[in-house]
Amino acid sequence: MNVFKTVPVDVIQIHEVSAVDLFIRQEDRLVLFLPKGAVFTRDHLVDLNRFAISRVYIRSDEALNFEEYVHVHMDKIITDPTIPSRIKAATFYLSSIHALRKAFEDPDAEEIEEIKKTLKPMFRNIFENKVLLEDLFSITEHDFSTYTHSVNVGIYATALAIQFYKGDSSVGMDFLERLSYGFFLHDIGKSKVPVGILRKQGPLTDEEWTIMKKHPEWGYTILMETGHLTDEAAYISLQHHERPTGTGYPAGMTDIHPCARICTIADIFDALTASRPYKRAMKPFEAIDFIGREACTDFDKRLMQSFIKMLGPQPESSAL
Ligand SMILES: [Fe+2]
Ligand SMILES: [Fe+2]
Numbered sequence: 544m545n546v547f548k549t550v551p552v553d554v555i556q557i558h559e560v561s562a563v564d565l566f567i568r569q570e571d572r573l574v575l576f577l578p579k580g581a582v583f584t585r586d587h588l589v590d591l592n593r594f595a596i597s598r599v600y601i602r603s604d605e606a607l608n609f610e611e612y613v614h615v616h617m618d619k620i621i622t623d624p625t626i627p628s629r630i631k632a633a634t635f636y637l638s639s640i641h642a643l644r645k646a647f648e649d650p651d652a653e654e655i656e657e658i659k660k661t662l663k664p665m666f667r668n669i670f671e672n673k674v675l676l677e678d679l680f681s682i683t684e685h686d687f688s689t690y691t692h693s694v695n696v697g698i699y700a701t702a703l704a705i706q707f708y709k710g711d712s713s714v715g716m717d718f719l720e721r722l723s724y725g726f727f728l729h730d731i732g733k734s735k736v737p738v739g740i741l742r743k744q745g746p747l748t749d750e751e752w753t754i755m756k757k758h759p760e761w762g763y764t765i766l767m768e769t770g771h772l773t774d775e776a777a778y779i780s781l782q783h784h785e786r787p788t789g790t791g792y793p794a795g796m797t798d799i800h801p802c803a804r805i806c807t808i809a810d811i812f813d814a815l816t817a818s819r820p821y822k823r824a825m826k827p828f829e830a831i832d833f834i835g836r837e838a839c840t841d842f843d844k845r846l847m848q849s850f851i852k853m854l855g856p857q858p859e860s861s862a863l
Contacts, residue, residue: 545602545603545604546602546603546604547566547573547600547601547602547603548600548601548603548606548686549598549599549600549601550598550599550600550601550609550637551597551598551633551682552588552591552596552597552598552599553597553629553630553633553634554613554630554633554634554637555583555588555599556583556612556616557583557584557585557588558582558583558584558585559582559583559612559616560580560581560582560583561577561578561579561580561581561582561583561612562579562605562608562609562611562612563579563601563602563605563608563609563612564577564578564579564601564602564605565577565583565599565600565601566599566600566601567591567594567596567599567600568600573600576591576599579605607641607644609637610637610638610640610641610644611641613634613637613638613641614637614638614641614642614661616634617634617635617638617661617664618664620634621634621635621664621665621668622664624673628673628674628675628678629675629678631665631668631673631674631678632674632675632678632679632681632682633678633682635661635665635668635674635679636679636682636683636684636694636698638661639658639661639662639665639694639697639727640690640691640694641661642654642657642658642660642661642662643658643690643693643694643727644688644690645657646658646690646728646731646734647689647690647693647731647733647734648734650731650734650765650769651769652769652770652771655728655731655766655769655771656771658724658727658728659724659771662697662723662724662727663720666701666719666720666723669701669702669705670705670716670719676702676853676855677855679698679702680698680854683695683698685816685817685818685824687742687817687819689730689733689734689741692730692813692814692817693727693728693729693730693731694727695809695813696726696727696729696730696806696809696810696813697723697726697727697729699808699809699812699813700722700723700726700729700805700806700808700809700810701719701722701723701726701727702853703805703808703809703846703849703850703853704719704722704723704726704802704805705719706849706850706852706853707805707845707846707849718775721773721775721776722775722779722802722805724771724773724775724776725773725775725776725778725779725780725802725806726779726805726806726809728762728766728771728776728779728780729762729779729780729783729806729810730758730762731762731765731766731780732757732758732759732760732761732762732763732764732765732780733758733761733762734761734765735757735758735761735765736754736755736757736758736761737754740754740755744821745821756784756792756793757793759780759781759782759783759784759792759793760781760793762780762781763777763780763781766780775802778800778802778803779802779803779806781793781794781803782796782799782800782803783803783806783807783810784807785797785799785803785807786799786807787799787804787839787840787843788839801842804842804843804846805846808834808843808846808847808850811830811834812827812830812831812834812850815829815830815833815834816830827854828854831847831850831851831854834847834850835847
């Protein structure tokens, strides 16, 4: 039986050959809209717009081919000033998921370099406000895969760091860019955790937790061995599960580097706002309240204020 997933219409290239079969929903079934190998024309787009269709279906086993096709066109889209932010955001999201997926399968120097190449133009676009955060936030998916989580955390933490350090003349774009790479790669050590543990639906056993808790150190080792370890990436990979109360892992330290705290807030936020078979997803501001109640240092409180600003005007938060 075929399993399907949806992709945004925004990332389908006009005048290009489709890399996969595209389907649309008609009543309660899926019908083929454009076969693989056919050219997607402006007329196709007009048809989809007419029926207010913003997402189409692809077969899940063709997701990789689809991501690859989006990835190939990314440079052109990101650098074109006439293309709206919404389309850039959707293109970047799928393209970076593709780069992370490949790095998780085989975390070698080349794949990690490819991630940086994918992230660089997007980081600049976010930094210069050419891609709007609301467009990026609206595209985030929660398919529970480690690479989707990595991209979500990378986006939230990068946006938070930019917001937090805005106006601080001692913080340059190069530093923020190194931070951003560290955020997207914070869980790269999970590539060494057996898939059976990573994708387990229920609670982990003690032995499984022992293995899972090694991912910060494994991430540090991968970054070091592949020549991609910056100071920022080292702090982020090693300390993103530490807690100021000393209750975190792997070291149980209390003096945590600020860039790791930024990552932790984004990490928890993504976990809370994701729905799982055994729990409902929190609304963004519910999640912020929840994290805010745990914020025990002044630095954390200031970070949470930036997080709230970054998410834009929302209902009153009671956390701070
Ligand atoms: Fe982690
Ligand atoms: Fe994480």
